[in-house]
Amino acid sequence: MTDTGEILRALRLGRGMTQEQLAERLFVSRELVSKWELGQRRPDIRALSAIAGLFGVEIEDLADTEALAGELSACLPPERPLSAAQLRALLGPFLATVSERDRAVFLRRYYFLEDAAAIGALFGIKENHVRSILARTRKKLKAYLKGAST
Amino acid sequence: MNGKDCLLAFAGLDETCLAAANDTETVRRGFLRQKKRRLRLLGAVCVCIAVAAAAAALNTQGRLRRTPAVTPPEAGPADRTAAGPSRAEPPSTLAGAAPPETQTPPSAAEKTDAAAQTASVPPQTQGEPAQSPAPPTNPSSESAFEKAYRYALNDPAYAAYLPGRVIAPEKVGEKLGETSATAGWQYADGAVPETEELRCEIYRVAGVDPETAVCVRFLDKGEALTTEHYYVQLNPLADLSAVSEYVIPRAEPGGEE
Numbered sequence: 001m002t003d004t005g006e007i008l009r010a011l012r013l014g015r016g017m018t019q020e021q022l023a024e025r026l027f028v029s030r031e032l033v034s035k036w037e038l039g040q041r042r043p044d045i046r047a048l049s050a051i052a053g054l055f056g057v058e059i060e061d062l063a064d065t066e067a068l069a070g071e072l073s074a075c076l077p078p079e080r081p082l083s084a085a086q087l088r089a090l091l092g093p094f095l096a097t098v099s100e101r102d103r104a105v106f107l108r109r110y111y112f113l114e115d116a117a118a119i120g121a122l123f124g125i126k127e128n129h130v131r132s133i134l135a136r137t138r139k140k141l142k143a144y145l146k147g148a149s150t
Numbered sequence: 151m152n153g154k155d156c157l158l159a160f161a162g163l164d165e166t167c168l169a170a171a172n173d174t175e176t177v178r179r180g181f182l183r184q185k186k187r188r189l190r191l192l193g194a195v196c197v198c199i200a201v202a203a204a205a206a207a208l209n210t211q212g213r214l215r216r217t218p219a220v221t222p223p224e225a226g227p228a229d230r231t232a233a234g235p236s237r238a239e240p241p242s243t244l245a246g247a248a249p250p251e252t253q254t255p256p257s258a259a260e261k262t263d264a265a266a267q268t269a270s271v272p273p274q275t276q277g278e279p280a281q282s283p284a285p286p287t288n289p290s291s292e293s294a295f296e297k298a299y300r301y302a303l304n305d306p307a308y309a310a311y312l313p314g315r316v317i318a319p320e321k322v323g324e325k326l327g328e329t330s331a332t333a334g335w336q337y338a339d340g341a342v343p344e345t346e347e348l349r350c351e352i353y354r355v356a357g358v359d360p361e362t363a364v365c366v367r368f369l370d371k372g373e374a375l376t377t378e379h380y381y382v383q384l385n386p387l388a389d390l391s392a393v394s395e396y397v398i399p400r401a402e403p404g405g406e407e
Contacts, residue, residue: 045157045158045160045161046160046161048161049158049161059154059157059158060154065154065157068153068157069152069153069154069156069157070153071153072153072156072157073152073153073156074153075156076152076153076156084155084158084159087155087156087159088159088162091159091160091162091163092163092164092167095163095167096167100170100176100177100180101177101180101181101184103167103170103171104170104171104173104174104177105177107160107163107167107168107170107171108171110157110160111160111161111163111168111171112171122174122178123174123177123178123181124178124181124182125181125185
């Protein structure tokens, strides 16, 4: 299991940066950087993307995202691939079509990179319920992207 | 384009889209409401199933089938009083076991007719089951009656007396003696397959000659007779005008009384 906090700390110290300097570059607070490094908080996909870009590494070097990427790859239409820009443009409108609860669960998984158990505890529902919502929403996303690509 | 690109696409979401995911308390309440709705629905379904199962069980046991579907249109409240209890009533309410408050006092015309009709009935011999206080005699409504509870006093002095209505306790006079009665269910063909001996006390009806009428209180409980009520016994050969209120009119085959 990848320890995002330790990797981030090593990358930062390798560049001779302080937590404050890193926070300025990422447009976040120093306290948040400290929490990331101590493992008290987990950076979301936006922060991970920014850190990976800053230090020139891949996001999978910072966090275990293979499983997440694998889940989402099944949603992509294989016959007519979408570009990254198209995908970014379609994701917002798609999330507007699903219910507020399903959207919250979906974003907790793929934006905040939380596991099903943590999401269940956060919203007061069972882990299986979370998995069920995720599977249902991915199915909708697949249909939505397929419709958009044709 | 792969799953990683798709995951990175989430990094481009705007804050308004992320607001719902950050408002965890609202989402939590939403899930709670959904859970409550499902529980209520489940409860309602369980209640429906329980009610259906109970109804099915009752139907299986035949309780619903014993309830009469319709009341015979001929048997109105007045007919019920005159012609005895309906077919759907339990045996304990048949014949002379009806409590006093269930009997409607007859009108003046009914009293006269009833006295005349009762007086014309020939006396019965000792030991024969006499007509019960409320016999099913109206053929239009009671022709399907399978059996009726009859009794006759075994005292020779009152053996020919016919049963009348139940009398209020305050109208009962002094005790005249004790005897027994032979009682049993008489079927439509007249047969009385089983009889029982019931001990009883004979009382005077207040202000009435015992040659005209007496009343009886049973010491043994019969199948359709109580030990609490006083049952009037009328002499069909006497002038019954003084006790006409206790006469049970006898219906003629046409249904007219």
